[in-house]
Amino acid sequence: MVKAPCPAPVLWLTGLSGAGKSTIAACVNAALRSRGTDTEYLDGDVVRSIAAGGFSRAERDAHIRRVGFFASRFADHGITVICALISPYAESRAYVRGLCDRFVEIYLSTPLAECERRDPKGLYARARRGEIAQFTGIDDPYEPPDRPEVTIDTSRTSCDDAVSIVLAAWEARLRQAR
Amino acid sequence: MVKAPCPAPVLWLTGLSGAGKSTIAACVNAALRSRGTDTEYLDGDVVRSIAAGGFSRAERDAHIRRVGFFASRFADHGITVICALISPYAESRAYVRGLCDRFVEIYLSTPLAECERRDPKGLYARARRGEIAQFTGIDDPYEPPDRPEVTIDTSRTSCDDAVSIVLAAWEARLRQAR
DSSP states (O other), X not given: OBOOSSXXXXXXXXXXXXXXXXXXXXXXXHHHHXXXXXXXXXXXXXXXXXXXXXXXXXXXXXXXXXXXXXXXXXXXXXXXXXXXXXXXXXXXXXXXXXXXXXXXXXXXXXXXXXXXXXXXTSHHHHHHTTSSOSOBTTTBOOOOOSSOSEEEOTTTSOHHHHHHHXXXXXXXXXXXXX | OBOOSSSOOEEEEEEOTTSSHHHHHHHHHHHHHHTTBOEEEEEHHHHHHHSOOOOSHHHHHXXXXXXXXXXXXXXXXXXXXXXXXXXXXXXXXXXXXXXXTTEEEEEEOOOHHHHHHHOTTSHHHHHHTTSSOSOBTTTBOOOOOSXXXXXXXXXXXXXXXXXXXXXXXXXXXXXXXX
């Protein structure tokens, strides 16, 4: 695997559950690896599965900050990091941006109605029935990024096109100074 | 920086506060890097500073499991990882061992009386005064490893010798099959 120039970019996918973060992240990861680029894919759900944490604001913030910290450490080794986390709060995303020299914020702006229609894990239905509390978009806020490097609405952009857009942003960020 | 054969070893230093974990870890890290070995040093206190967590058994376990998870991810990229955490519970250390293909448990067996005499951060004094609760060795348990790869009592072994012992264990672990 070939390392990117140090530090490597951190591709941070943020958006509602069902917006397409994991799908696009997995495809971007595969595409970069097929080019021989050393990558690390950090999925919020996978990291949560290691040590369960709750969904209060403080617990979500801690989760995002930790993943961001480790992402920045990987990036400093020249490893491109792809992170897929709802990461609903602007403040904690700004914290992570501050840690990473080449941060690329990718906002999946897929509308709530479309995410709820997809409901790949059945979580929206459970949240609507009141079986899950603090569910982003239902009874917990999502603060859209002010100035993301990339915005993609997956209800109007195909996965292939989304992947191409993210890869182009990755290349552009590599060319820029730190 | 040169990568070790994949997966790289994870050098896990466990022991009481004041046992010498951070001191030895920093010296091992510097020695490996001076040889051109790509390393990542994960200090428990630094990781905790990113997102404060408590010291209950559940919170300590979560901390150890998370650091172990990320350590195993770095190791899979050929990056030698040096972890310095009190990590007082045998169960969570066993969990981390299971995640890492080349795990080297380094038990700093420095006696409590010596750690308390050193008290580099003044924490034992505060714990004895009752200002800190759940302090390992005082009112929280430390479960010594059953079969650590390395045991070092820093009240009887110099830092230089300790570093040489850890480096020898690192090389030995590299030579062994996964």
